[in-house]
Amino acid sequence: MTNPAGSRRQPTQARARERVERILTAATELIAETGSDAVRMTEVAERAGVPIGSLYQYFPDKAAILRMLAMRVMERVRDALKQNLDGIGSAADALARVDAIMIGYYGLFLTEPVTRDIWSATQSDKALQELDIADSRENGRIFFSALKHLVPRREHARLQAASFLLMQLSGAAVRLAIAVDREEGDRLVEEYRLIMRRELESLFDK
Amino acid sequence: MTNPAGSRRQPTQARARERVERILTAATELIAETGSDAVRMTEVAERAGVPIGSLYQYFPDKAAILRMLAMRVMERVRDALKQNLDGIGSAADALARVDAIMIGYYGLFLTEPVTRDIWSATQSDKALQELDIADSRENGRIFFSALKHLVPRREHARLQAASFLLMQLSGAAVRLAIAVDREEGDRLVEEYRLIMRRELESLFDK
């Protein structure tokens, strides 16, 4: 079970790794074109230029492909989060960082429609919902670590809960924003940034 | 297309209405037992004690059944929302109402696990995600109407965006809370109530 997207053979040779990439690329394109439900395994195989059997060599089932793609998006978001949170100096600094995180988060999906399509599909199965929650939890931990030295007197339990919750709410806000038209989405993200800022101020207070 | 869950024959005779109820009940039970993905149409038919053809008499496809169930849950939530928002007198009153709404919202899923299972499944298909957004929008309108007389000077666009966003975030917060263990869920809902309260205060301010 070393393959986190499910358990099948792990590609070790370069040839196999390329093949897996081809499969993922083909799946991504098809999801963007027709939505994840309408994607057929044979289509993925055909577009990737591999026989159907090869798909099942590396992915236990169709959902695993989507899971893998979702995990890659999550990784990118997490990397950006880490980078944005690195070396926070003060409370004021933290507020600016969080603002930047949200703008970047939203921007990622706006500028890469393909990424958005994958992300939207990420709710489409129970395993993915669990993955999403685990992801928020992990991001929450990172967020918590970055902030806790700024609020040494704030009880940890609350700060942890707030971090976890904010990560999940941020995802929800962004998902909503990219699902509506651009103008409204912008307004929603702006409003959410105010909410987040206020929550942080509240954690910093006293 | 009078049937909002899709378009098929609308049951008019009592016999047919009962049948539809039996189908929905059976589907609900199976979703609770195995998750919506694993539910087979033949199983639903068998448990409901009707032939497979009858399912398709009233539901165009499998997703329509889930859609119908989700809509019923949404209706219940909406009714509770309306009731809780009826005749708000003051800003302080509004804060109390919103608190009650969240507690009731969370409580609904805690006390009725079956309802929770349906609700969790509500993300499992694109049409349902759209339904969820439309639902938040409608709830946002109701929320907006209930509050706008309290903040006549606040620009409508922002209040509308905030209402819409809060309804969606509330759903996300509750979904998260019921997905984790009880203790943590309680803490998350509590934190979210603070967030919501602060957002309202901010709208009332100035």
Next chain:
DNA sequence: GAAATAAAGTGAATAATCCTCACATTTGTG
């Protein structure tokens, strides 16, 4: 560098499951 082992590749065949449709039965109506 030949033999042995492991990894990767293959696609026709199988299995799972949704959904249809032509016909039977029941209910409502003049």
Next chain:
DNA sequence: CACAAATGTGAGGATTATTCACTTTATTTC
């Protein structure tokens, strides 16, 4: 009661995910 409308039925067609027995290619061993 005769006729129309609504409802009920389930074997089977259609689609599509997945398997698996076998071949080919790469890597390791001696």
